[in-house]
Amino acid sequence: IFFPEKISVIGNGMVVNPKSLVKELSYLHEEGVTTDNLRISDRAHVILPYHIELDRLQEEAKGDNKIGTTIKGIGPAYMDKAARVGIRIADLLDKEIFRERLERNLAEKNRQFVKLYDSEPISIDDIFEE
Numbered sequence: 518i519f520f521p522e523k524i525s526v527i528g529n530g531m532v533v534n535p536k537s538l539v540k541e542l543s544y545l546h547e548e549g550v551t552t553d554n555l556r557i558s559d560r561a562h563v564i565l566p567y568h569i570e571l572d573r574l575q576e577e578a579k580g581d582n583k584i585g586t587t588i589k590g591i592g593p594a595y596m597d598k599a600a601r602v603g604i605r606i607a608d609l610l611d612k613e614i615f616r617e618r619l620e621r622n623l624a625e626k627n628r629q630f631v632k633l634y635d636s637e638p639i640s641i642d643d644i645f646e647e
Contacts, residue, residue, distance in 0.1 A: 566647070567644070568593040574634040
């Protein structure tokens, strides 16, 4: 991004947190940095709040054997990508598809939160509106 003659790419093999991305891009714009040379693949996978929560719960469950994760949801998002259930940037562009995939994934994640980690489920409406 800092080299305007170069194209910066968030590619299809990557995971991205849309909320963090918007925050970072806003900061860059405020500082006068153009992002015209940024390209984001519609096949990049999305980090959602349930990935972050799962990251936190898995780390806590390890007790003394914690690995020191950043708790940003990166690992769980890649797990969904590998399992072919991840939500992609393109899915965010169609509310029906996004909601359908979000419902499917969140149902599974909420079962894990409640049964494996004795934690509260996450509301689909909170994620969908975010």
